[in-house]
Amino acid sequence: MTDQELIWRISGGSGDGIASTSQNFAKALMRSGLNVFTHRHYPSRIRGGHTYTEIRAAADPVKSRGDGYNFLLALGDSFARNPQEEAVYGNEEIKPLSENLDELREGGVIVYDEGLLDASEIPDFEERAEENDWHVYPLDLRGLAREQGREVMRNTAGVGATCALTGMDLDHVEELMRDAMPEKILDPNLEILHIAYDQVREEHDVDAHDVSVPTGEHDEEQLLMSGSDAIAYGAIDEGCRFIAGYPMTPWTEVFTIMTQNLPELGGISEQVEDEIAAAALAVGASHAGVKAMSGSSGGGFALMSEPLGLAEMTETPVVLIEAMRAGPSTGMPTKPEQSDLEHVLYTSQGDSQRVVIAPGTVEEAYDQSRLAFRLAYEYQIPSILLYDQKLGGELMNVPKSHFDREPNPALGNTLTEDELADEPHSADGKFHRFQHDVEDGVPPRSIPGQKGGRYLATGNEHDPTGHICEDADNRIAQIDRRTQKLEAIRADLDSEPTSAFYGPDEAEYGIMTFGSQQGTVEEAVDRLNDAGHSVKSLGVSDMLPFPSDEVEAFIQSVDEVLVVEMTASGQFRGLVQKNLGQYGEKLSSLLKYNGNPFEPAEIVDGFEAVVVEGDAEAPNHQTTFVPTAGD
Amino acid sequence: MSAFSAINEEREIDRDEYTPGVEPQPTWCPGCGDFSVLKALKQALPEIGRSPEETLLCTGIGCSGKLNSYLDTYGFHTIHGRSLPVARAAKLANPGLEVIAAGGDGDGYGIGGNHFIHTARENHDMTYIVFNNEIFGLTKGQTSPTSPKGHKSKTQPHGSAKEPLKPLSLSLNAGASYVARTAAVNPNQAKEILIEAMEHDGFAHVDFLTQCPTWNKDARQYVPYIDVNESDDYDFDPTDRVEAAEMMRETEESLNEGKVLTGRYYVDEDRPSYGQEKRAIGEMPEEPLAERYWDDDYEWERSYDRFVGKHA
Ligand SMILES: Cc1ncc(C[n+]2csc(CCOP(=O)(O)OP(=O)(O)O)c2C)c(N)n1
Ligand code: SF4
Ligand SMILES: [Mg+2]
Numbered sequence: 001m002t003d004q005e006l007i008w009r010i011s012g013g014s015g016d017g018i019a020s021t022s023q024n025f026a027k028a029l030m031r032s033g034l035n036v037f038t039h040r041h042y043p044s045r046i047r048g049g050h051t052y053t054e055i056r057a058a059a060d061p062v063k064s065r066g067d068g069y070n071f072l073l074a075l076g077d078s079f080a081r082n083p084q085e086e087a088v089y090g091n092e093e094i095k096p097l098s099e100n101l102d103e104l105r106e107g108g109v110i111v112y113d114e115g116l117l118d119a120s121e122i123p124d125f126e127e128r129a130e131e132n133d134w135h136v137y138p139l140d141l142r143g144l145a146r147e148q149g150r151e152v153m154r155n156t157a158g159v160g161a162t163c164a165l166t167g168m169d170l171d172h173v174e175e176l177m178r179d180a181m182p183e184k185i186l187d188p189n190l191e192i193l194h195i196a197y198d199q200v201r202e203e204h205d206v207d208a209h210d211v212s213v214p215t216g217e218h219d220e221e222q223l224l225m226s227g228s229d230a231i232a233y234g235a236i237d238e239g240c241r242f243i244a245g246y247p248m249t250p251w252t253e254v255f256t257i258m259t260q261n262l263p264e265l266g267g268i269s270e271q272v273e274d275e276i277a278a279a280a281l282a283v284g285a286s287h288a289g290v291k292a293m294s295g296s297s298g299g300g301f302a303l304m305s306e307p308l309g310l311a312e313m314t315e316t317p318v319v320l321i322e323a324m325r326a327g328p329s330t331g332m333p334t335k336p337e338q339s340d341l342e343h344v345l346y347t348s349q350g351d352s353q354r355v356v357i358a359p360g361t362v363e364e365a366y367d368q369s370r371l372a373f374r375l376a377y378e379y380q381i382p383s384i385l386l387y388d389q390k391l392g393g394e395l396m397n398v399p400k401s402h403f404d405r406e407p408n409p410a411l412g413n414t415l416t417e418d419e420l421a422d423e424p425h426s427a428d429g430k431f432h433r434f435q436h437d438v439e440d441g442v443p444p445r446s447i448p449g450q451k452g453g454r455y456l457a458t459g460n461e462h463d464p465t466g467h468i469c470e471d472a473d474n475r476i477a478q479i480d481r482r483t484q485k486l487e488a489i490r491a492d493l494d495s496e497p498t499s500a501f502y503g504p505d506e507a508e509y510g511i512m513t514f515g516s517q518q519g520t521v522e523e524a525v526d527r528l529n530d531a532g533h534s535v536k537s538l539g540v541s542d543m544l545p546f547p548s549d550e551v552e553a554f555i556q557s558v559d560e561v562l563v564v565e566m567t568a569s570g571q572f573r574g575l576v577q578k579n580l581g582q583y584g585e586k587l588s589s590l591l592k593y594n595g596n597p598f599e600p601a602e603i604v605d606g607f608e609a610v611v612v613e614g615d616a617e618a619p620n621h622q623t624t625f626v627p628t629a630g631d
Numbered sequence: 632m633s634a635f636s637a638i639n640e641e642r643e644i645d646r647d648e649y650t651p652g653v654e655p656q657p658t659w660c661p662g663c664g665d666f667s668v669l670k671a672l673k674q675a676l677p678e679i680g681r682s683p684e685e686t687l688l689c690t691g692i693g694c695s696g697k698l699n700s701y702l703d704t705y706g707f708h709t710i711h712g713r714s715l716p717v718a719r720a721a722k723l724a725n726p727g728l729e730v731i732a733a734g735g736d737g738d739g740y741g742i743g744g745n746h747f748i749h750t751a752r753e754n755h756d757m758t759y760i761v762f763n764n765e766i767f768g769l770t771k772g773q774t775s776p777t778s779p780k781g782h783k784s785k786t787q788p789h790g791s792a793k794e795p796l797k798p799l800s801l802s803l804n805a806g807a808s809y810v811a812r813t814a815a816v817n818p819n820q821a822k823e824i825l826i827e828a829m830e831h832d833g834f835a836h837v838d839f840l841t842q843c844p845t846w847n848k849d850a851r852q853y854v855p856y857i858d859v860n861e862s863d864d865y866d867f868d869p870t871d872r873v874e875a876a877e878m879m880r881e882t883e884e885s886l887n888e889g890k891v892l893t894g895r896y897y898v899d900e901d902r903p904s905y906g907q908e909k910r911a912i913g914e915m916p917e918e919p920l921a922e923r924y925w926d927d928d929y930e931w932e933r934s935y936d937r938f939v940g941k942h943a
Contacts, residue, residue, distance in 0.1 A: 213939060231943070236932075273748075277749070280716035283720075284720030288687070428653070448687045449921070456700075459692075467651075471632060
């Protein structure tokens with residue numbers, strides 16, 4: 001919880017440079033010593049369509065987007081299509097201003113580009129401003145930029161105006177522009193920045209409102225990073241040098257980062273014909289001795305179902321990442337949701353053996369991307385890293401030292417040719433790749449091209465040499481051995497737990513979540529405890545194998561648990577109950593599936609209403625309450 | 632020193648090395664054309680000097696996919712239709728391997744058709760053998776993409792209303808740089824074509840006519856066959872794309888009329904393979920990637936050193 005924070009929202013048209021402007025501004029805030037968190041909202045459209053990015057900045061740690069916001073910079077949408085009110089999506093031109101008013105806090109500041117936006121088109125704008133004590137600054141940002149010859153630089157003018165109105169000096173912004181911009185456009189941009197800054201300070205009363213940039217200090221150097229960055233860097237540090245994929249939002253981010261870097265790292269990236277091929281390529285590359293990955297989002301991951309099963313059956317290590325978006329089918333491509341949990345847990349036929357991990361923060365995304373690779377290669381099993389558009393796309397500051405790690409390119413339990421010579425072989429020289437009795441159920445493997453390692457990998461049930469075999473005893477031995485790996489992995493994970501416990505040990509109530517909602521839940525826990533409640537939280541990352549003991553102990557330690565997740569059917573709560581076989585009477589759900597992640601206040605208010613007061617419904621109609629089984 | 636000493640090892644190779652010591656679980660019926668592919672491969676592989684442990688045979692699902700049970704190399708018996716993406720990745724990961732993909736007409740031209748088109752288009756350096764018996768063998772005789780129009784089966788009780796797919800023409804148009812057809816009844820030609828295909832630098836597609844006496848009883852046994860490169864009745868230049876296309880068209884049409892034409896149809900030795908193309912633009916390492924994981928002196932770059940500046 002922060003007493004003093006800036007939540008700055010920059011809105012405009014998709015394709016108007018909102019993303020890069022906001023990224024630089026977020027970095028400037030971070031460099032000034034603040035903690036930052038960004039939240040993106042954008043339509044599934046390339047040009048035009050209202051989009052915004054929010055930056056929350058405070059001296060205290062910020063773990064979520066926060067509730068509402070207090071500073072709006074509304075730019076024009078230069079690609080707006082329909083200026084008519086009656087069109088399906090209404091008048092698009094005015095949306096950067098009109099669509100953002102509902103969430104603006106009382107006392108908030110509005111800067112809008114009067115060169116492009118006409119506030120009089122918004123019904124009751126002035127009345128609403130007065131009622132909410134908004135401080136409105138219409139500025140001709142476009143005109144100002146045009147005077148310097150570059151209309152597109154109106155974003156910079158907006159940043160200059162923001163600094164003037166929030167008491168932020170220009171040093172860090174300038175420094176970043178120097179870092180990021182090519183010579184040719186740097187000078188006019190700097191010019192515009194200063195002119196806007198000076199002009200606003202001269203012509204307006206900048207102290208008429210209470211919104212300002214807080215001051216803070218970091219005790220160590222910070223980086224501004226997204227979950228997608230962290231996942232890619234984790235993969236690279238585990239020696240992953242092969243990726244195959246097919247574009248799909250939002251997984252494309254990781255695919256792109258990897259693809260842009262792998263050639264220089266001496267690796268290979270392949271954009272292929274479809275996701276079946278993508279996963280099959282990753283399996284083929286791994287089989288041939290390279291650390292490999294693929295990934296997709298819901299629909300593309302569905303196509304990977306068969307290659308995933310092939311990797312399980314042939315015990316080929318592979319990492320697949322799944323970036324969830326709102327489904328089913330094409331769903332809402334640019335909106336976050338967590339509803340692919342069951343999809344990744346259960347897709348593919350037969351009794352499956354796989355690992356599924358869902359990181360909760362940017363740091364965890366890096367750590368658990370590495371963990372997914374380590375487990376995949378050490379245990380010869382597919383690992384799936386499950387995340388979503390929210391974690392993938394949000395930028396937040398993380399301590400630089402967290403990433404100061406050594407690489408681990410090890411292939412896992414793989415034999416050298418000398419070692420192979422001492423392993424069991426058939427009389428005709430075939431290596432017993434799939435031996436029945438081996439430690440942790442993991443038989444050492446050979447790689448094609450090695451002398452003495454010849455074997456067959458097949459998706460059919462097979463004997464120790466890999467050959468197709470339907471003998472009943474062999475079947476039992478093989479499936480038991482493959483299943484045994486999951487127990488070994490559970491024990492391995494217990495030695496290095498990934499779950500995030502938060503709040504006082506002795507709390508009366510618990511909130512449980514998984515993946516990307518962790519930070520928001522923790523912020524809600526702080527606020528609830530500040531308000532006199534007694535609450536702690538658990539953010540679970542290991543979806544499979546599930547940390548049953550840990551979760552059970554958490555549930556037992558409190559009177560009641562609210563399970564928070566971005567699904568409509570309570571998939572995570574279902575997973576908990578499936579694994580523990582009970583506690584239906586202790587678990588209730590707070591669900592959100594409208595395309596937006598939770599805001600902390602929705603959890604705070606929801607908790608107070610349904611858990612503390614015993615209401616039958618959540619107070620915010622964008623969320624849904626599902627009571628405990630006993631109710 | 633290579634971690635894969637079977638690759639490029641200088642030694643005599645005996646064809647028996649490819650024969651499993653234990654008779655595999657029997658799958659192929661007596662008289663099945665698939666035996667001829669096996670035999671031709673066992674002859675061709677020693678001749679090009681590739682041993683069982685430097686060869687990776689990736690198969691699909693079907694009777695044809697059981698080739699792995701009979702040919703004792705490193706093998707990957709994948710899933711229905713997906714042998715090509717698995718195989719081409721293995722080749723990219725370790726170009727030193729002799730990579731062969733094989734499967735049925737249903738596997739390669741039906742369910743895996745998209746991979747076939749794109750692997751040909753990209754011209755991956757590998758050999759792809761399609762066991763074309765014009766039928767789904769393993770699932771008991773349903774109509775396949777290459778079954779002739781009017782072909783009756785349990786799933787096409789009134790005879791297929793579909794024209795058969797033209798695999799040679801498709802392959803050429805998709806971008807394969809070596810396209811041939813041979814037949815089970817023609818062992819010498821089969822061996823020669825497989826040798827050429829494996830030695831070819833690029834995607835070599837061999838449509839191998841394999842009779843299925845069990846389910847395709849009315850189908851031809853692919854005799855008599857005519858070798859279009861040898862026969863005086865045909866005169867075309869397989870390095871000429873237009874002439875090759877015409878010869879393919881005639882071959883594909885005449886098969887339905889009972890005339891079996893075989894031979895090399897298209898050979899383009901100039902087109903760089905995908906690996907060469909990728910290396911030329913700096914997107915693939917010169918040294919086989921698979922070797923790097925065994926190189927104790929290799930310095931793995933840390934993401935920290937590479938990326939931190941961008942995020943500070
Ligand atoms: C995804 C999937 N669909 C269907 C099958 C069932 N199936 C196995 S082999 C096959 C067709 C075999 O025909 P073909 O590829 O021509 O091979 P052949 O047996 O004739 O050699 C089918 C449909 C399967 N294994 N997997
Ligand atoms: S069913 Fe046909 S293709 Fe299959 S093994 Fe028997 S003869 Fe060969
Ligand atoms: Mg067939």
